[in-house]
Amino acid sequence: MPNKKLSIRIDGALVDAYEGQTILQAARAGGKYIPTLCDLEGITPVGGCRICMVEVEGIDRVMAACTSPVQEGMSVKTTTPRLTQHRRLTVELLLVERNHTCAVCVSNGHCELQTMATNLGVSTVRLAYNFPKLETDLSHPKYVLDHNRCILCTRCVRVCSELEGAHVWNLTSRGINTRLVADLNGKWGDSKGCTSCGKCVQACPTGALADKGRAVEEMVKQNDRISALAMRRGAEA
Amino acid sequence: MLTLQQPRLEAGDQEFVDQVITDRKGRPGALLGILEAVQERHPNKYLPMATLDYIAAKTGVPLSRVFSVATFYSLFNLKPQGDNTICICRGTACHTRGSRNLLQSARLSLGLGLDDISEEDKILLTTPDGRFTVRTVACFGQCALAPVVEVNHKIRGHVNERTLQREIETIERESE
Numbered sequence: 001m002p003n004k005k006l007s008i009r010i011d012g013a014l015v016d017a018y019e020g021q022t023i024l025q026a027a028r029a030g031g032k033y034i035p036t037l038c039d040l041e042g043i044t045p046v047g048g049c050r051i052c053m054v055e056v057e058g059i060d061r062v063m064a065a066c067t068s069p070v071q072e073g074m075s076v077k078t079t080t081p082r083l084t085q086h087r088r089l090t091v092e093l094l095l096v097e098r099n100h101t102c103a104v105c106v107s108n109g110h111c112e113l114q115t116m117a118t119n120l121g122v123s124t125v126r127l128a129y130n131f132p133k134l135e136t137d138l139s140h141p142k143y144v145l146d147h148n149r150c151i152l153c154t155r156c157v158r159v160c161s162e163l164e165g166a167h168v169w170n171l172t173s174r175g176i177n178t179r180l181v182a183d184l185n186g187k188w189g190d191s192k193g194c195t196s197c198g199k200c201v202q203a204c205p206t207g208a209l210a211d212k213g214r215a216v217e218e219m220v221k222q223n224d225r226i227s228a229l230a231m232r233r234g235a236e237a
Numbered sequence: 238m239l240t241l242q243q244p245r246l247e248a249g250d251q252e253f254v255d256q257v258i259t260d261r262k263g264r265p266g267a268l269l270g271i272l273e274a275v276q277e278r279h280p281n282k283y284l285p286m287a288t289l290d291y292i293a294a295k296t297g298v299p300l301s302r303v304f305s306v307a308t309f310y311s312l313f314n315l316k317p318q319g320d321n322t323i324c325i326c327r328g329t330a331c332h333t334r335g336s337r338n339l340l341q342s343a344r345l346s347l348g349l350g351l352d353d354i355s356e357e358d359k360i361l362l363t364t365p366d367g368r369f370t371v372r373t374v375a376c377f378g379q380c381a382l383a384p385v386v387e388v389n390h391k392i393r394g395h396v397n398e399r400t401l402q403r404e405i406e407t408i409e410r411e412s413e
Contacts, residue, residue, distance in 0.1 A: 161299070167299035168301060169301055170299070170301030170302050170304065170305040171305055172304055172305050172308040172309070173308045173309065174309055181301055181304055181305070182301060183300040183301050183304070184286055184289055184290060184293075184300050184301075184303070184304045185304055193299070193300070
């Protein structure tokens with residue numbers, strides 16, 4: 001390993017880390033769990049979902065573990081009442097923003113957002129639901145895009161541009177109006193760039209991107225395949 | 238490599254866009270400058286889809302990225318703009334000084350109706366004859382003059398419904 005070895009503390013335990021690693025990478029290598037939603041091993045972290053927030057001793061504000069680099073001697077806390085409160089609120093806000101109706105979702109039982117909510121004990125939300133009127137794009141012959149389930153984690157955007165090189169997906173607009181778009185806001189099925197590889201579908205943490213023809217609870221995602229592919233690409237490069 | 242069919246624009250437009258792209262080649266953030274220059278040249282100050290398509294093909298920037306940039310910044314318009322622009326501030330200071338009423342009266346007097354877009358949304362409406370565009374902005378930074386309305390890129394402070402009405406009438410008279 002050419003990078004300098006560092007020593008950091010995660011929840012009090014000494015963990016070996018290497019210069020250039022993020023807190024999340026060091027924690028995973030050291031067997032420590034930090035919850036994440038937008039992160040997917042092998043593709044560039046963006047720090048979008050704010051679930052992986054951790055406390056670093058000496059710094060008042062919480063930091064995103066997936067984008068913050070490790071520093072010699074830093075002491076990280078991954079679970080504190082403040083962080084749990086913060087993560088719960090983040091998940092609640094995600095649930096409120098779109099129409100996450102688990103009971104009729106293809107990903108019911110295999111959904112990362114659902115699992116996250118369960119793990120954090122979010123059984124109800126304290127805010128009013130937004131109930132946006134969103135479309136479902138059924139134009140692709142093999143896959144379905146349901147904006148109602150999208151949490152804008154941009155995994156699909158990154159997978160499509162970094163691994164497949166097609167860059168069909170991106171986000172449009174800002175704030176509450178942000179949506180996932182294919183090409184120039186066209187139908188997914190009309191996209192000339194889309195290779196129908198399905199990487200975005202496998203990378204999606206929720207039921208927003210799914211195989212066509214799946215019934216409720218049938219869509220089991222295999223995003224470990226995406227990570228494995230990313231690793232192989234990384235090793236080749 | 239896929240060979241996609243090259244989109245085309247009208248001769249004069251294409252020449253201009255090509256020139257703009259060549260001028261900015263290799264500069265970081267070139268796309269923003271390209272979009273801005275191309276929009277500025279259009280008589281209706283907007284970016285038609287065909288133009289976005291062409292810029293993407295010419296610069297090699299993915300279509301979705303071009304669309305993302307063009308919709309992220311409120312500077313860019315994807316719909317034709319009217320000859321005259323009335324931009325009403327919906328910031329907090331202007332809101333408390335009655336900018337909602339200004340917006341409603343402007344929409345009503347230009348025949349734009351009130352019911353098609355929810356109040357929270359960014360509003361951008363153009364009259365069918367293409368003479369007026371009514372839009373909103375989050376804040377002009379002129380809160381001391383609240384409520385603020387920008388009429389054809391000139392800031393008007395302490396606007397009330399009557400003065401706004403007069404502005405509109407003046408423009409209507411002048412453009413006849």
